[in-house]
Amino acid sequence: MGACDRDELREVSAAVLAVTAHLAVREVLQTIVAAARRLLDAQYAALGIPDGNGSFREFIADGLSDAQWRAIGPIPRQHGLLGAMLHDPSPVRAADIRRHPRFEGWPAGHPEMVDFLGMPIVDGDEILGEIFLANKRPQPGRHGGGGFDAGDEELLRLLAAHAAIAIVNARLYERGRELSIVEERQRIARELHDAVTQKLFSLRLTAEAASALVTRDSQRALAELDTVRRLAAEATAELKSVVVGLRPADLAGDGLATALRRQAELLDRVHAARIRFTGDQVPKLSEERQEAVYRVAQEALHNALRHGDPRHVDIDLRRSGRGCTLRVTDDGTGFDTAGPGGSGGSARPGAAQRRLGLASMRERARSVGGRLTVTSTPGAGTTVTMEVPGDR
Template identity: 80%
Template sequence: MATCDRDELREVSAAVLAVTAHLSVREVLQTIVSAARRLLDAEYAALGIPDSNGSFREFLADGLTDAQWHAIGPIPRQHGLLGAMLRDPAPVRSADIRTHPRFEGWPAAHPEMVDFLGMPIVDGDQILGELFLANKRQGRFGAEDEELLKLLAGHAAIAIVNARLYERSRELSIVEERQRIARELHDAVTQKLFSLRLTVEAAAALVERDPRRAVAELDTVRRLAADATAELKSIVVGLRPVDLAGDGLATALAKQAELLDRVHDARVTFTGDGVPRLPAEREEAAYRVAQEALHNALRHGAPRRVTIELRRAGPGVVLTITDDGHGFDPGSPGPATTAATDTPGNTAGNTAGGKAQHRLGLASMRERARSVGARLRVTSGPGKGTTITMEVPGP
């Protein structure tokens, strides 16, 4: 294989691998733009992703200095040939872009461009953006250049689509979290506040005719107020943002344990260090499963002690949350007997005091584990506490 062929293969490989690596979409697209310029021996390369306001949400270039970028000014609008390429999926190849019928000129500081090859970035029948080159150093852009640029545009489409899917999944997670909080507020805090109001009214009615009973009712008011405050603190703890990327899973879980230990009567502790870093989506899933397991234990199990353990297991980790609370039957509905489930993400069950909410929590843990290829195991029994184990694979 000729040296130039090996170099070309290496450049294409780097651009393809960038799509699957843990890089931001901007980094991936910049890699593709740079690879396209080098592979096709062009002086300039650029990639644009349009916005809904007639401009570009992303516009990346390669071959320009910072001084040239500054002198050119604002990024271009969707007009002229750039606008046409966002409406027509056909590639554009011209020996002199200045003679193209859709060419409308460029800013005064813009470098002179002649030979041009443009490729829309397409997903199905949708045009996501455009990738183009200018000023081939040797000769003119040909059919082989067009085929190679089409390949790179295809990988740019993968990166863009993956980024959009990730954003949608984040939006769905936010919606799920809001629904969970709404349920908690309704099921716990609202009921306690309603009881608090009734108890206050009863105490007020008894102040004059039965002061002793009024004092007893006021003691109940204090207890209900304390319970409502604890519930609100617990919900707020669940809302606090965590910097998994900066802190890592072990540090994030340690902070969560410290917060919950301060808020609840139960002793909440964490052990674990020296664990490997995992891909972001797996650390996120493990953290959310831990949050849900802790919430279930503290809300429904009335434990005296809850422990969180994170340990290395080859390239991955094992997360274990154990409590000494009421426990429940993971196989319910049915006879209340000690049971365990050990399938990838297969959990069911509830406590008597929060059946529907507990079942939803276990279903959420099951889905999170399944989404990252983890194994979830729930072991519990009435009066025997609960242990939830999540085996998370490595990279």
């Protein structure tokens, strides 16, 4: 086996291992795209996954500089050849893409591409996306001119199959996660119904009886009110036990830092943004304070991923005296903290939800004696900081 063959084997191996390494799906697809460009000696490579609305949910390119990306502008729509490949499972190989009947030209700033090899990413009868290469580099000693050949097509088909596995795995993971959430909600509903509803019904009947007896038999009314107090205490205890059951298992067993790290790893696998945790174990805090920090982190992450469209989100947890400081920072769209989504009205979609999320986080911080600050600028991301004192 020659050195070139060994290099090719290593590239294919890296792409295969990426699929099985539990990385975020975007990282896996980036590994596959980069491997395809290197293996097939192409100047450019890209991979797109449609979003169901005429554009792409993911569009990953390799070989373009940051300046070229900025010059090209927004992610391409599903038009021309890119759109056709999402409806036909056959590969496309062309010596000059500009002469293809479905070619519709380049956007301003797009690099010139000539020879082209495109491969739909398929799972059974479903086309999940497409991967394509352009501008085959000349190879010394190769006869017949440049351009992609049948061997290149076969290798790209293999890499497309690995991309399909990564995409399907990500879908299955997300569906399993959604199913777990539904099952947990159903369990909570059952517990609330079985444990609390009956006591609340008895509580209401007893209170009505006490009300009816107040003017006729004060002693019996007092006895009924004692029953009301007992039932209320039992209902409160039942509710507390259900709420304790809702505490994250990782938080209860492994501590705050470990729970946040696992939350970051989970979200990193199912979102396009890169989500990282840094920090270490902090001083032992009461259950209420640990829970407050964890829930604020969840809400800050939710707001960033749902409303901010970030590329990176960083969670940092540090010791601060006897307590700790949580910081969640994203590089997303940001917002005006004095306007919609901050403390003002809700002029755009999502602003009201963000404002409610901020209010919820501030209330959680206050409830445990902590302080929450939010700094954000439109176009420059958001930072949520929560400072929590230690226990006495």
